[in-house]
Amino acid sequence: MSWHALEEELARARDAGRSATLWWRDDDAAQPTREVKRLLALSRAADIPVALAVVPLAAVPELFADLTACVLMHGTDHRNRAAAGEKKTEFPAAEADVEALRRLRQARERLAMLAGAAFLPVLAPPWNRIRRSLVPRLPGLGLHGLSGFGDRGEKVPGVVEINTHVDIIDWHGTRAFIGDDPALRGLISHIVANTGEPIGVLTHHAVHDEAAWTFLARLYERTRRHGARWAEARSLFPASG
Numbered sequence: 001m002s003w004h005a006l007e008e009e010l011a012r013a014r015d016a017g018r019s020a021t022l023w024w025r026d027d028d029a030a031q032p033t034r035e036v037k038r039l040l041a042l043s044r045a046a047d048i049p050v051a052l053a054v055v056p057l058a059a060v061p062e063l064f065a066d067l068t069a070c071v072l073m074h075g076t077d078h079r080n081r082a083a084a085g086e087k088k089t090e091f092p093a094a095e096a097d098v099e100a101l102r103r104l105r106q107a108r109e110r111l112a113m114l115a116g117a118a119f120l121p122v123l124a125p126p127w128n129r130i131r132r133s134l135v136p137r138l139p140g141l142g143l144h145g146l147s148g149f150g151d152r153g154e155k156v157p158g159v160v161e162i163n164t165h166v167d168i169i170d171w172h173g174t175r176a177f178i179g180d181d182p183a184l185r186g187l188i189s190h191i192v193a194n195t196g197e198p199i200g201v202l203t204h205h206a207v208h209d210e211a212a213w214t215f216l217a218r219l220y221e222r223t224r225r226h227g228a229r230w231a232e233a234r235s236l237f238p239a240s241g
Helices: 005-014 035-047 097-118 133-139 182-191 210-225
Strands: 020-031 051-055 070-073 119-123 199-203
Touching: 005 020, 020 035, 035 210, 051 182, 051 199, 070 097, 097 133, 097 210, 119 182, 182 199, 199 210
Parallel strands: 020 051, 020 199, 051 070, 070 119
Antiparallel strands: none
16 A cells, blocks of 8 residues: 555545544653654654643653644553453453543542643543443533544443544554554555544554664654645543533
């Protein structure tokens, strides 16, 4: 799949009056590392807003100094609590809801204090997994948004769910950039599907190789030039005010 194919599909969407809307979420921030600084510099240079999913109980105050990105809540401590045979998750089936909710409340309070005005009360659970039984309880904790990966779950009153759809990391293979071809194929398939949902690009700054950084810079330049709109997370989660 080529960059030309992406540009052609963006042009078709634009000419049909349905210009593609995309958004960018980056996971696992906790400290102002070299990679985080590079990510934020790319966001500024490309004029593409990034939603930084921050691990609340690991975050340090220095991360938020002069931060221009929106901050989402990346679980609580990013600890894998999965039982044997269960996929990685912070919220395993065996954990009582009351314990999970206690951790979420504590994490929300800490992150909101650290991030200030940059904080959006939106939960982006690690590994994009959360027990659906917890979702209706999120508004009671002051969390009014949810962001995972793939198809959205059943609508829950008081919770706006906006997911990501294209992860640029090959987690089951090299654990590096997945490559231009699969990344572009994923983007084009979602543009063609035209579900009306913003298409989320998911990145993980800490494991980016040079090919990943190069792809992102090129993606932002090409999509902007050919009529795509990159939405800020704050505009996608109106209930999170």
